[in-house]
Amino acid sequence: xxxxxxxxxxxxxxxxxxxxxxxxxxxxxxxxxxxxxxxxxxxxxxxxxxxxxxxxxxxxxxxxxxxxxxxxxxxxxxxxxxxxxxxxxxxxxxxxxxxxxxxxxxxxxxxxxxxxxxxxxxxxxxxxxxxxxxxxxxxxxxxxxxxxxxxxxxxxxxxxxxxxxxxxxxxxxxxxxxxxxxxxxxxxxxxxxxxxxxxxxxxxxxxxxxxxxxxxxxxxxxxxxxxxxxxxxxxxxxxxxxxxxxxxxxxxxxxxxxxxxxxxxxxxxxxxxxxxx
Amino acid sequence: xxxxxxxxxxxxxxxxxxxxxxxxxxxxxxxxxxxxxxxxxxxxxxxxxxxxxxxxxxxxxxxxxxxxxxxxxxxxxxxxxxxxxxxxxxxxxxxxxxxxxxxxxxxxxxxxxxxxxxxxxxxxxxxxxxxxxxxxxxxxxxxxxxxxxxxxxxxxxxxxxxxxxxxxxxxxxxxxxxxxxxxxxxxxxxxxxxxxxxxxxxxxxxxxxxxxxxxxxxxxxxxxxxxxxxxxxxxxxxxxxxxxxxxxxxxxxxxxxxxxxxxxxxxxxxxxxxxxxxxxxxxxxxxxxxxxxxxxxx
Numbered sequence: 001x002x003x004x005x006x007x008x009x010x011x012x013x014x015x016x017x018x019x020x021x022x023x024x025x026x027x028x029x030x031x032x033x034x035x036x037x038x039x040x041x042x043x044x045x046x047x048x049x050x051x052x053x054x055x056x057x058x059x060x061x062x063x064x065x066x067x068x069x070x071x072x073x074x075x076x077x078x079x080x081x082x083x084x085x086x087x088x089x090x091x092x093x094x095x096x097x098x099x100x101x102x103x104x105x106x107x108x109x110x111x112x113x114x115x116x117x118x119x120x121x122x123x124x125x126x127x128x129x130x131x132x133x134x135x136x137x138x139x140x141x142x143x144x145x146x147x148x149x150x151x152x153x154x155x156x157x158x159x160x161x162x163x164x165x166x167x168x169x170x171x172x173x174x175x176x177x178x179x180x181x182x183x184x185x186x187x188x189x190x191x192x193x194x195x196x197x198x199x200x201x202x203x204x205x206x207x208x209x210x211x212x213x214x215x216x217x218x219x220x221x222x223x224x225x226x227x228x229x230x231x232x233x234x235x236x237x238x239x240x241x242x243x244x245x246x247x248x249x250x251x252x253x254x255x256x257x258x259x260x261x262x263x264x265x266x267x268x269x270x271x272x273x274x275x276x277x
Numbered sequence: 278x279x280x281x282x283x284x285x286x287x288x289x290x291x292x293x294x295x296x297x298x299x300x301x302x303x304x305x306x307x308x309x310x311x312x313x314x315x316x317x318x319x320x321x322x323x324x325x326x327x328x329x330x331x332x333x334x335x336x337x338x339x340x341x342x343x344x345x346x347x348x349x350x351x352x353x354x355x356x357x358x359x360x361x362x363x364x365x366x367x368x369x370x371x372x373x374x375x376x377x378x379x380x381x382x383x384x385x386x387x388x389x390x391x392x393x394x395x396x397x398x399x400x401x402x403x404x405x406x407x408x409x410x411x412x413x414x415x416x417x418x419x420x421x422x423x424x425x426x427x428x429x430x431x432x433x434x435x436x437x438x439x440x441x442x443x444x445x446x447x448x449x450x451x452x453x454x455x456x457x458x459x460x461x462x463x464x465x466x467x468x469x470x471x472x473x474x475x476x477x478x479x480x481x482x483x484x485x486x487x488x489x490x491x492x493x494x495x496x497x498x499x500x501x502x503x504x505x506x507x508x509x510x511x512x513x514x515x516x517x518x519x520x521x522x523x524x525x526x527x528x529x530x531x532x533x534x535x536x537x538x539x540x541x542x543x544x545x546x547x548x549x550x551x552x553x554x555x556x557x558x559x560x561x562x563x564x565x566x567x568x569x570x571x572x573x574x575x
Contacts, residue, residue, distance in 0.1 A: 013379050020373060021390030024450070028397065030416065031405050046419040089303070092296040100293030108297065114563070115308055119511050121535045122556040125549055126314035127307060128540070129325060149307055152300065175285075181292040210398025212514045217540060228400045232518050241408050248401045255396040260389055267392065270455065271462035 028252065035245035042241050057246035067222065067230075068247055074219075075209060075226040075251070077140055082147045083204040086155050089148070090200055091193070094159025095185050099171065109160070115153050123149075124217050131218060138221045146214050151207050155200040158269055162196030163189060199269035202262045206255040227251045315556075318549035326543040338550035348551065350526050351534040358445060358530060359509035365449050366456050366505045367498070373453070374460030375486070395454040403518035406447050410434055437527035440520050444528050448515045452508055456501050463497030464490065506562050510555065531555050 034042060035057050037050040045051065061068045097109050127146055128137070136142035166189065174184040190197075215229045222230070231247055259266065319338055321331040342348050373391055377384055394402075409416045410433040418430040433439045467490065475489045513532040516522055522529035522537070535555065539548035 010380070013376050017373075017376050017380060017384070017387040020376075021387045024394055024454075025390045027402060027405055027409070027450075028393070030409065034408075043414045046416060046423055089300050093300045096293040096296035100289045100296060102290040102293045105293060105297070108301070112300075112304065115304065118308065118312075119532070119552070119555055119559050121511075121513075121532055122315050122552040123308055123311035125318065125535075125539050125545055125552060126311035129314075129545065130311070132325075145303065146307055148303060152303070156300070181289060185296075206396040210396070210400065212398070212400040212518075216517075217536075228398045231404055232400050244404065244408070248405060252397050252401055255398070256393055259393060259396040263389060263392065267388075267458050267462075271458055 028256070031245050031252070032249050035242065035249045037242060039240060039242045042245075057242040058250075060240075060243050061246050061250065068227075070223070071225060071227040071230040072251070074140075074224055074230075075228065078143055078147065078215070078226055079205060079208045081140070081144050082151065082208045083201055085144070086148055086151050086204050087197060087200055089152060090155035090159045091190060091197065092185075093156045094161075094193075094196075095163050095189060097156065097160045098163035099189075100181070112153050112156055115149065120150075120213055124214070128217055138219055138224045140224065143215055143218050143224070143226075146218065147208050147211055150211065150214070151200075151204040155204060158196050158199050158272070159193065161272065162193040166192055195265060196269070198262060199265055202258055202266050203269065205258055209251075209255050315549045315552055318546050319553045320550075321546045323546040324543050325545045331546070334546065338547050339554075341547065342550060342554070347526060347529070348534060351522075351529040351531050354441075354527070354529055355510060355512070355531045357441075358448075358512055359506060362445050362449055362452075362509045362512075363502070363505050365445070366453060367501060369449065370453050370456030370501065371460050371494075373457045374464055375490070377457070377461055378464045391457055392454040394451050397451070399451050399514040400518050402451065403447060403515055406443065407434060407519055410443060434520055435524050437524055440524060440528050444516045444519055447519060448509075448512060451515070452505070456505060459501045459504070460494070460497055463494050463500075467493045503562050503565060507559060510559055510562070 030048065033049055036053045036055070037047075038052065038054050038056060041047065041051060093112075097105060124146075131137045131142045170188055170192075171184055174188045179187070210228050211226070212228050212232075215226050216232075219225045219229060225233075227247070228251070231244065231251075234244065234247075318331070320333060320335060322328070322334040322337070323331040377388060377391070380387070410418075412418065412432045412435075415433075417433070421427065421429045431439055433443055471489055471493065472485070475485055511532060512530050513536070516528045516530055516533055517536070520528045522533045531551065532555065535548050535551045538544050538551065
C-alpha cells in the first residue's frame with residue numbers, strides 16, 4: 001500500500017513538473033516555430049507547428065537585412081569586450097581581496113558588493129550627461145564601460161570565493177621558487193580558478209547579451225545598437241512577425257545553448273552569489 | 278628573517294592595491310561620481326536640452342514629485358506590482374523547488390526548462406509576447422476563438438487591467454527560475470538526518486513540509502524575498518517594451534517615469550530627485566539583506 005502511494009506521488013510530481021516546464025518554454029518554442037512559417041500562415045492560421053516549413057524569414061534576415069547583421073555584430077562586440085574586461089578585472093580584484101589584503105580592503109569589498117544592489121536609474125542620468133560631454137554616446141566604449149557595472153561586482157565576488165578556498169602552501173612554495181606576486185597569480189592561482197572563471201564568463205555573457213536599459217539610454221543610433229534594443233524599435237516599423245521571430249530566434253539561441261552546457265556550474269555559482277552577496 | 282617577512286607582506290599589500298586599481302577607477306568614474314552628481318542634480322533645476330547652467334532649487338523637485346499625479350500613479354503601480362509579483366514569485370518558485378527537490382533523478386529537462394527563462398533576453402521575449410497578445414492575429418485571441426470563447430478575446434495590452442496583469446506575468450516568467458534556484462539550494466542545504474529523524478517520528482508529506490522544510494528555509498525565504506522585492510522595484514524592461522507604460526499610465530512604474538523625465542523631457546533635476554527616492558527604497562531593502570546575510574555568516 002505505501003509503495004503504491006509513493007508511486008502515485010511520483011507520477012503527480014512528474015506531471016506537475018511537465019506542465020510547468022512546457023509553460024516555461026512555450027514562448028521560446030512558439031518563437032522558433034513561428035520563424036519557420038510564412039506570413040500568411042502566421043496571420044491566418046492558428047498552428048503551433050508550421051504546416052509548411054519555410055526558410056523565407058531567415059533568408060530575409062541574412063540577405064536583405066544587412067542591418068540585422070549589423071545589430072548582431074554590435075551585440076557580439078559589446079558582449080565579448082565587456083565579458084573579457086570583466087574576466088581580467090575580476091580575476092585581479094578577486095585575488096587581491098582574497099589573498100593580498102591591505103588596510104581598507106575589506107571596506108572596499110563592502111562597497112563593491114553594495115553596488116550590486118544599486119538601481120541603474122540613479123547613475124544613468126549623470127553617465128548620460130558625462131558621455132554627452134565627452135562625445136561617448138553612441139560609441140562601443142561608451143556602452144561597454146557602464147555594462148561592466150552590472151556584471152563586475154558579482155564576478156569579483158565569485159573570483160574572491162574561488163581564491164579564498166585555495167591552499168596557502170601553493171603560494172608559499174611558488175614564492176620560495178622565486179615567483180613574484182603577479183607570476184604566482186598568473187601561473188599558479190589563475191589556472192586553478194578556471195571553474196570560477198567559467199561562471200564569470202557565462203553569467204557575464206548572458207547578462208550583457210540581453211542587456212536593455214543601458215543600451216537603450218546610451219545608444220540611439222542604428223550603427224551602434226545591440227539587437228536587444230534594435231528589435232524593440234523595429235517592431236512598429238516593419239511589422240513582419242515572421243522576420244521578427246527569425247531575428248529573435250537567432251538572438252535567444254546563443255545564451256540558451258551556453259546555459260544548457262554550463263547549467264550545473266552556473267546554478268551553483270548563482271546560488272552562492274545571491275546567498276552571500 | 279623577521280625583516281624579510283615584513284617586507285614580503287609590504288610587497289603583497291602594494292600588489293594588492295595595484296591589482297585593485299583598475300576596478301576602483303571604473304567604480305569611481307561610473308558609480309561614486311555619478312551618485313554624487315545625481316544628489317546635486319536632484320536639488321537643482323536643470324533641463325539638459327535648454328539650460329546652460331543648473332539653478333539651485335532646494336527641495337523643490339521633491340515637493341513637486343508628491344504633487345505630480347503621474348509620479349503618484351507610477352509609485353502606486355510600482356507598489357502594486359511589487360506586492361503581487363512578490364507573492365507569486367515566492368509561492369511559485371517554492372513549489373517548483375519542492376517538486377524538483379522531490380524528483381532528483383531524470384530531471385535535467387525539467388530543470389533546464391524552468392531555469393532557461395533566466396538567460397533569455399527580456400526585451401526580446403516582450404516583443405514575442407506583444408505578438409502573442411496582439412488583438413486580431415495574436416495566438417491567444419485566435420486560440421480563444423477556436424475553442425468558442427470569442428467573448429473572452431481581448432485587446433490585452435490596451436486594456437488597463439489586463440495590461441497590468443500581462444506585465445506581471447511576463448516579469449514573473451523571467452524571474453521565477455532564479456528564485457527557484459535559490460530555494461532549491463536552500464533545500465539541498467537542509468541536513469538529511471533532519472528528514473530521517475522526521476520520518477522516524479512519522480512525519481510524511483505535508484507534515485514534513487511544515488515541521489522540517491519551512492523552518493529550515495527561513496534564511497532562504499529572506500534572501501529570495503529581498504531579491505524579489507529589489508527586482509520588482511527596479512522593474513523596467515517588461516513594462517517599457519510591452520506597453521511603454523500605457524495605456525494611460527496604467528503600467529507606468531517609477532523606473533519608467535524616471536526614464537521618460539530624463540531622456541525624453543531632459544528634465545534632469547526632476548528625474549534625479551525621483552531616482553534618489555527609488556535608490557532610497559532599494560537601499561533600505563539591500564541594507565536589510567546585508568544585515569541578515571552577515572548574521573548568517575557568523
